[in-house]
Amino acid sequence: MRAVVTVIGKDNVGILHKVSGICAETGANVIEVTQSVLQDMFAMIMLVDISGLNSDFAVLVDKMNSLGNQLGLSIHTMHEDIFNSMHNI
Amino acid sequence: MLNVYNILETIRMIQDECLDIRTITMGISLLDCIDTDIDKACEKVYNKIVNKAQNLVPVGQKIEKEYGIPIINKRISVTPVAMLAAACPDGDPVKFAKALQKAADTCGVNFIGGYSALVHKGFSAGDERLIRSIPEALAVTDNICSSVNIGSTKSGINMDAVKLMGRIVKETAEKTADRDCIGAAKLVVFCNAVEDNPFMAGAFHGAGEPDCEIHVGVSGPGVVRSALSKYPDASINELADIIKKTAFKITRMGQLVGARASELLGVPFGIVDLSLAPTPAIGDSVAHILEEMGLEKCGTHGTTACLAMLNDAVKKGGVMASSTVGGLSGAFIPVSEDAGMIDAAVEGVLSIEKLEAMTAVCSVGLDMIVVPGDIPAETISAIIADEAAIGMVNTKTTAVRLIPAIGKKEGETLEFGGLLGSGPVMPVKDKSSAKFINRGGRIPAPMHSLKN
Numbered sequence: 372m373r374a375v376v377t378v379i380g381k382d383n384v385g386i387l388h389k390v391s392g393i394c395a396e397t398g399a400n401v402i403e404v405t406q407s408v409l410q411d412m413f414a415m416i417m418l419v420d421i422s423g424l425n426s427d428f429a430v431l432v433d434k435m436n437s438l439g440n441q442l443g444l445s446i447h448t449m450h451e452d453i454f455n456s457m458h459n460i
Numbered sequence: 461m462l463n464v465y466n467i468l469e470t471i472r473m474i475q476d477e478c479l480d481i482r483t484i485t486m487g488i489s490l491l492d493c494i495d496t497d498i499d500k501a502c503e504k505v506y507n508k509i510v511n512k513a514q515n516l517v518p519v520g521q522k523i524e525k526e527y528g529i530p531i532i533n534k535r536i537s538v539t540p541v542a543m544l545a546a547a548c549p550d551g552d553p554v555k556f557a558k559a560l561q562k563a564a565d566t567c568g569v570n571f572i573g574g575y576s577a578l579v580h581k582g583f584s585a586g587d588e589r590l591i592r593s594i595p596e597a598l599a600v601t602d603n604i605c606s607s608v609n610i611g612s613t614k615s616g617i618n619m620d621a622v623k624l625m626g627r628i629v630k631e632t633a634e635k636t637a638d639r640d641c642i643g644a645a646k647l648v649v650f651c652n653a654v655e656d657n658p659f660m661a662g663a664f665h666g667a668g669e670p671d672c673e674i675h676v677g678v679s680g681p682g683v684v685r686s687a688l689s690k691y692p693d694a695s696i697n698e699l700a701d702i703i704k705k706t707a708f709k710i711t712r713m714g715q716l717v718g719a720r721a722s723e724l725l726g727v728p729f730g731i732v733d734l735s736l737a738p739t740p741a742i743g744d745s746v747a748h749i750l751e752e753m754g755l756e757k758c759g760t761h762g763t764t765a766c767l768a769m770l771n772d773a774v775k776k777g778g779v780m781a782s783s784t785v786g787g788l789s790g791a792f793i794p795v796s797e798d799a800g801m802i803d804a805a806v807e808g809v810l811s812i813e814k815l816e817a818m819t820a821v822c823s824v825g826l827d828m829i830v831v832p833g834d835i836p837a838e839t840i841s842a843i844i845a846d847e848a849a850i851g852m853v854n855t856k857t858t859a860v861r862l863i864p865a866i867g868k869k870e871g872e873t874l875e876f877g878g879l880l881g882s883g884p885v886m887p888v889k890d891k892s893s894a895k896f897i898n899r900g901g902r903i904p905a906p907m908h909s910l911k912n
Contacts, residue, residue, distance in 0.1 A: 375467055405464060416467055429525045447471055449528035451462060456716040457709045458466040460780075 372422045373402065373451045376435060380444030382413040389442070390417065393434045398425040413444075418451070474529055477682040478744040479710065481717050482737045483533040484520055485658035485675045487665035487730060488512050490539040490574075498551025501544055502559035509536060509563035509572070512672050512727075517568040519724045523717055531717065532679075532739075532879070536567070537663035538574035546586030553590045557597035557604050564603040573663030575606040578653065581615040581902075591621075594628050598643035599635040605661035611651035611848040613855045617903040622848065625649050626841030626897065630864050633833070637866035640874045644863040645796075645828065649844050651851035651858045656731050657787045662824075662859055673730035674722045675787060678714035680706075681736045682743040684770075688752045699753060700773040707734065707777030715782045733787030734778030735823065736770070738798035740881035746770075746791050747800025747810075758800050759810030767791065768821035788857060790823025796863075796876065796883030797828055806884045812843070820850050825858040830874050830883035833866040840864070842893035845903075853906050 378390060387406070394401055394417075403418040421428060432448045439446035473479040493504035513536050520534045538560070545553040560572045575597055577587040594606050608625055611617035629644055636643035648662040655666020658675035687706045688699060714732040722729035738746045747758035750766045771790045779785055793815065795801045804810035812829060819825040825847050831840075844860045851858030865874045865885050875882040 375462065377467060377471060416464055418462065429522065432525050432528075445475075447475075447528050449470075450526045452716060453527040453529065453713065454462055454467055454470055456712045457470055458463075 372420070374399070374419050374421045374428070374431070375449055375451055375454060376417040376419060377447045378413065378415040378417070378444055380413055380442070382408050382411045383442065386413055386442065386444065387415065389438055390415070390435070390446070393431070393438060394419055397431045397434065398423050399431055473680070473683045477680070477686045478739070478741060479680045479683050479713070480530040480532050481676060481714060482679040482735070483535050483658050483677040484516070484531060484717065484721050485535040485537055485663055485677065486513050486516050486725075486727065487537045487656065487669055487673045487675060489665055489669065489671045490544055491667070494544050494547045496547050498548040498555050501548060502555050505544070505556065506559045506563050509538070509560070510566050513567045513569065515725060519721055522724065523720050526720070527717065529713060529717070533570045534568075535658070535660060535663065536564070536569050536572045537658070537665045538572060539667065540574060540576040540578055540664050542577035542586045542590040543667070545590045546584060549585065553593040554597045554600065557601050560604050561601040569603070571603050571605050571660045573605040573607065573660050574665060575604050576608060576664040578609045579618055579621045580609050580612040581618060583621070591624060591628060594647060595631040595635045595643065598632050598646050605646045605663065607648045607650055607653065607662045607664060609650040609653035610844065611852050611903070613652055613852050614905055616905040617651065617845065617848045617852055619845065619897070619902055620900045622841050622845050623897050623900060625844055626837040626839070629840050629862055630835070630837045633864040633866050640876055641863050641866055642876060645861065645876060645880055648859050648861045651848035652856060654787060654857055658733050659735070659737065659788060661861060669730070670728060673728045674718060674725060675730040675733065676714045676718035676721070677733040677735055677737065677787065678710050679735065679737040679744075680710040681738050681746045681749055683710060684736060685743070685745070685749045685752050688749065696769060700769055703770060703773035704777035707774045708781045711778035711781035729784070731784045731786030732778070732782040734775055734782070734785055734789040735787070736774055736791040738792065738794065739879055740797055740799055740802070742799060745798045745800035746793055747798050747804055751800060757804050757807065757809040759804040759814050763814060764817045764821055767793070767818050771822040788823045792823050792827065793818055794828035794861070796830065796874070796881040797879060798881070802882065802884065805886055812886055812888060816846060816850070819847060819858055820854060823857075825851070826860045826862065828861055828863065828880065828883060830863045830865050830885050831888050832870055832885050833864050833868050835864050835888055836892065836894065838892065838894040838897040839888060841897040843888070845897070849903070852903070
């Protein structure tokens with residue numbers, strides 16, 4: 372089971388560190404990261420394995436949401452099934 | 461395979477274009493709650509609903525978190541209550557409405573639909589009592605919806621019921637006149653009602669359905685409008701293709717959520733309703749899709765053609781995306797719930813006559829239309845009869861949800877708030893239809909050959 376974490380917003384020091392920190396805390400294993408910074412816009416998509424989570428998936432979502440609010444970033448954490456079912460037949 | 465473009469497209473649809481799951485609706489059969497003692501029956505109804513649906517809201521919230529998609533409503537539809545009321549001839553059917561309200565409060569759902577009667581060929585025991593109790597039932601409850609089926613393609617139109625419903629609609633508005641006539645917004649009159657509709661106010665759980673199941677209604681007018689806006693010079697058949705592709709994506713989301721809800725609740729998956737359901741929010745309007753196609757204002761000449769294409773393309777795209785499609789499936793045009801329709805009605809471009817034509821080619825019917833408070837009951841009945849005739853002849857579901865604005869005239873507005881929005885009072889003809897309505901009887905079922 373995998374989930375997709377997307378982070379978009381103004382670039383700042385330590386975004387990747389904080390996001391991956393939450394992954395480590397909750398037991399989500401980072402599989403793949405694609406990241407770009409265009410002028411001062413930060414955009415990152417992270418694929419994480421959530422089969423070894425040490426808590427409910429909702430806890431990971433809540434933590435990411437509160438980090439997003441704290442840093443003024445738009446962070447979405449969604450199960451990969453939504454993308455697979457929407458874009459693949 | 462995941463790719464960046466797809467991920468960002470999905471997120472944009474949800475965040476900027478108001479894509480959401482409009483409702484997950486649990487259908488529950490109450491046939492095993494029938495009892496000759498109405499108090500016992502009410503107790504059984506309450507217990508059965510709470511037993512089946514106690515996890516509906518938490519499961520809905522869990523899925524919202526998991527997939528990051530909002531699920532706006534969690535609802536329940538039940539067996540038409542007239543079937544239960546038939547067994548207790550001395551009981552007041554309003555007791556059932558109160559029991560349903562209590563169950564809605566306990567489960568935390570937004571609405572329970574099914575305070576209903578099916579009288580397309582005639583009244584059986586309980587039907588007429590239930591219908592006459594609708595104004596009271598909708599006035600003393602907040603989250604109960606009612607529907608009455610007065611006609612069908614196979615049986616014709618029950619004009620006695622049409623006559624009665626004109627009075628009931630008006631009385632329901634009068635009883636809630638202090639609350640912007642909200643009662644009438646929870647009452648819908650159908651021709652060819654479907655048994656697995658997840659949308660309110662017309663949801664009920666048909667007698668042919670299983671004991672308990674889960675239906676999903678999707679939404680997404682904003683996504684369709686935004687997709688079309690990227691192709692300002694495309695031809696109509698190219699637009700139809702874009703709509704199909706978009707509807708496919710929207711419906712896949714409904715299928716995923718429905719399958720997951722069914723798994724988590726341990727209840728069979730019923731249907732996905734392929735729908736474009738607007739809300740009064742900016743960017744969530746079906747009227748704006750039609751305007752994107754090239755109409756200066758929804759309601760002008762060409763509206764029916766645009767809507768016919770939209771409705772058909774939504775179905776074509778959606779059908780392949782879901783394993784089981786049902787319900788009302790199509791584009792909804794509830795006037796007060798759609799920012800573009802409200803605008804068009806206020807400007808006088810969109811009239812009841814045009815809406816009637818539009819209902820011949822899209823989902824459902826004259827929906828959430830505010831009419832003057834002094835409208836005669838017979839005129840409401842005549843509007844119902846016209847709309848039912850369109851449904852009967854064209855073998856489709858049609859419905860009427862009119863709200864007589866008690867004490868208000870053309871030019872004034874009713875404010876419901878929330879998803880129900882607000883509606884300007886729209887003019888109706890002032891010539892009487894009373895003699896026709898007072899004849900009573902039945903319009904015979906139409907023939908199915910020699911079609912012209």
